[in-house]
Amino acid sequence: MARRKSKFSLLMWLLFSGITGSGITGYLKPNIPIIGPMIANFTDKSQGLVTGSQNLLTESASGLLNNQASGSYGGSAVAGRLTSARQPSRGQQQGAVQPTTAAGSHGNGNLLIASFNIQVLGQSKISKPGMKELLAHVIRQFDLVAIQEVRAKADNVIPDLVTTVNSNGSRYNFVIGPRLGRSNSKEQYTYVFNTNTVEHDPSSVGTVNDPKDLLHREPFVTRFRARTQSPAQAFTFWMVNIHTDPDEVPEEVDALADVFEVMQKARADEDDVILLGDLNASEKQLGRLGRLPGMQWTVSGVTTNTRKNKAYDNILFQGQATREYTGRWGVYDLERNLGLSREQALQVSDHLPVWAEFRVWEAPPPTSSVGRPSLYN
Amino acid sequence: MNSAMTLQQLVHGSPSERATAAEYLAHQGTDAAYAASQLTAACSDTESVSDWAIAALEQLGPPPSSAIDLLASLAQSEKTLTAYWAVTLLGRAGPDAAFHQQVLVTLLLNSKDLAVQEKAAWSLGRMHADSSEATRALQQAAQSPETRLSRVAAKALQQT
Numbered sequence: 022m023a024r025r026k027s028k029f030s031l032l033m034w035l036l037f038s039g040i041t042g043s044g045i046t047g048y049l050k051p052n053i054p055i056i057g058p059m060i061a062n063f064t065d066k067s068q069g070l071v072t073g074s075q076n077l078l079t080e081s082a083s084g085l086l087n088n089q090a091s092g093s094y095g096g097s098a099v100a101g102r103l104t105s106a107r108q109p110s111r112g113q114q115q116g117a118v119q120p121t122t123a124a125g126s127h128g129n130g131n132l133l134i135a136s137f138n139i140q141v142l143g144q145s146k147i148s149k150p151g152m153k154e155l156l157a158h159v160i161r162q163f164d165l166v167a168i169q170e171v172r173a174k175a176d177n178v179i180p181d182l183v184t185t186v187n188s189n190g191s192r193y194n195f196v197i198g199p200r201l202g203r204s205n206s207k208e209q210y211t212y213v214f215n216t217n218t219v220e221h222d223p224s225s226v227g228t229v230n231d232p233k234d235l236l237h238r239e240p241f242v243t244r245f246r247a248r249t250q251s252p253a254q255a256f257t258f259w260m261v262n263i264h265t266d267p268d269e270v271p272e273e274v275d276a277l278a279d280v281f282e283v284m285q286k287a288r289a290d291e292d293d294v295i296l297l298g299d300l301n302a303s304e305k306q307l308g309r310l311g312r313l314p315g316m317q318w319t320v321s322g323v324t325t326n327t328r329k330n331k332a333y334d335n336i337l338f339q340g341q342a343t344r345e346y347t348g349r350w351g352v353y354d355l356e357r358n359l360g361l362s363r364e365q366a367l368q369v370s371d372h373l374p375v376w377a378e379f380r381v382w383e384a385p386p387p388t389s390s391v392g393r394p395s396l397y398n
Numbered sequence: 399m400n401s402a403m404t405l406q407q408l409v410h411g412s413p414s415e416r417a418t419a420a421e422y423l424a425h426q427g428t429d430a431a432y433a434a435s436q437l438t439a440a441c442s443d444t445e446s447v448s449d450w451a452i453a454a455l456e457q458l459g460p461p462p463s464s465a466i467d468l469l470a471s472l473a474q475s476e477k478t479l480t481a482y483w484a485v486t487l488l489g490r491a492g493p494d495a496a497f498h499q500q501v502l503v504t505l506l507l508n509s510k511d512l513a514v515q516e517k518a519a520w521s522l523g524r525m526h527a528d529s530s531e532a533t534r535a536l537q538q539a540a541q542s543p544e545t546r547l548s549r550v551a552a553k554a555l556q557q558t
Binding site: 140141143145170172174203204205206232233234235267268326327328330331364367368371 | 417445449450486513545546549
């Protein structure tokens with residue numbers, strides 16, 4: 022069985038590396054771009070809008086946004102975040118750190134990364150009075166939000182939302198994936214991120230290739246880096262955004278174990294992979310994904326849906342590799358933080374955002390940390 | 399909004415009322431199961447209705463047994479999304495829907511939509527279909543060059 026898994030991992034890796042255009046050497050030579058085929062297609066259709074090496078999907082928000090600055094990560098970028106974000110009071114599993122009761126980073130220099138399934142995020146939702154503003158407010162609580170369930174035939178939904186996010190002077194941007202799904206009903210993944218605190222690598226954006234069609238909506242991956250005064254020492258990481266099919270959760274979480282291992286090997290210079298999204302599974306239902314060596318999940322012992330009776334969403338990484346995790350995580354309670362009724366909160370989404378905090382500086386390799394005073398114990 | 403009023407709006411309301419009803423049901427999780435067949439039919443409505451209907455169907459779990467006959471009928475719809483979701487719900491119903499396995503056999507063999515064929519194979523496995531026709535159809539599908547269809551059919555054969 023282990024041999025079969027190993028062969029499958031290798032196959033997925035080869036396909037991911039080969040078909041994304043980077044070739045296997047692309048992962049060994051960071052300068053060779055990694056572009057997912059579907060993203061490349063999207064880009065091709067819009068040639069002429071793209072300048073230089075800039076990513077179209079980022080560029081699509083230009084005009085709404087300032088160009089990404091090359092300045093340092095600034096604490097002021099997190100000003101205005103809510104202070105009342107609540108976290109669960111119980112739940113520890115396999116090394117997950119006990120959650121605290123504090124809220125957003127508020128200028129403490131750390132990154133807040135969230136996952137948010139915004140149910141049927143489309144034109145009808147953002148057209149509701151006050152909805153864009155409310156969603157914008159939630160997004161501004163975090164530096165980087167992986168969003169699932171963008172369902173829109175038009176392309177304006179996320180640009181419009183990001184414009185609203187930036188209406189208070191914030192400088193968020195986004196990357197968005199292709200429409201995915203087996204039936205005629207398609208969904209997109211997107212990342213919305215604060216360009217003052219985090220930047221993405223335009224050459225490392227893509228959709229995981231899934232030749233065996235194991236996943237209903239293949240993960241959307243993008244590599245990010247915390248903005249600091251010393252980029253060479255900044256925390257870099259892959260984000261793997263996933264929304265599983267509720268009818269095939271056991272099969273899909275097993276397949277995600279292979280995706281995770283593929284992404285761990287995708288670049289020789291990147292050991293941090295953060296897989297997050299709507300898994301339609303609690304921490305007890307993670308299958309082979311949860312059994313990967315050292316796998317750590319942040320959300321445990323709590324519910325993540327708005328009706329507060331199911332745990333669907335999580336943020337996972339390999340604990341020894343991603344020692345940038347501070348141990349702080351939470352479920353952002355829309356009712357409590359925004360003063361909404363249950364019905365009003367459900368209008369926003371049937372899911373709550375889940376989040377985790379990471380340091381902005383790359384942790385030294387575990388072997389070299391011995392004897393060194395470090396933030397990363 | 400009570401159940402009767404919600405169904406009334408979903409089936410007979412204006413486009414706006416239908417969308418509102420579908421959205422309301424999408425907020426109810428498994429409590430929306432009573433509307434399984436109406437939501438399945440609504441998958442072929444306008445986009446603003448069908449998006450919410452699909453969202454509701456994704457989370458409502460198995461349909462009530464009272465909806466199974468109607469779902470079997472909807473599975474034969476020429477509207478692909480309605481057929482897809484009807485087949486999915488029949489599969490979620492499991493052995494309770496086995497009486498309708500021939501409908502799924504026909505879809506597995508003849509549907510022009512690969513996603514419907516795949517779901518039909520999946521559903522036959524879930525309902526432990528035991529007819530010779532089901533076994534033959536699954537054996538044939540297991541030889542399909544379509545990777546997922548063949549895999550799902552092979553797995554279904556292990557369940558029948």
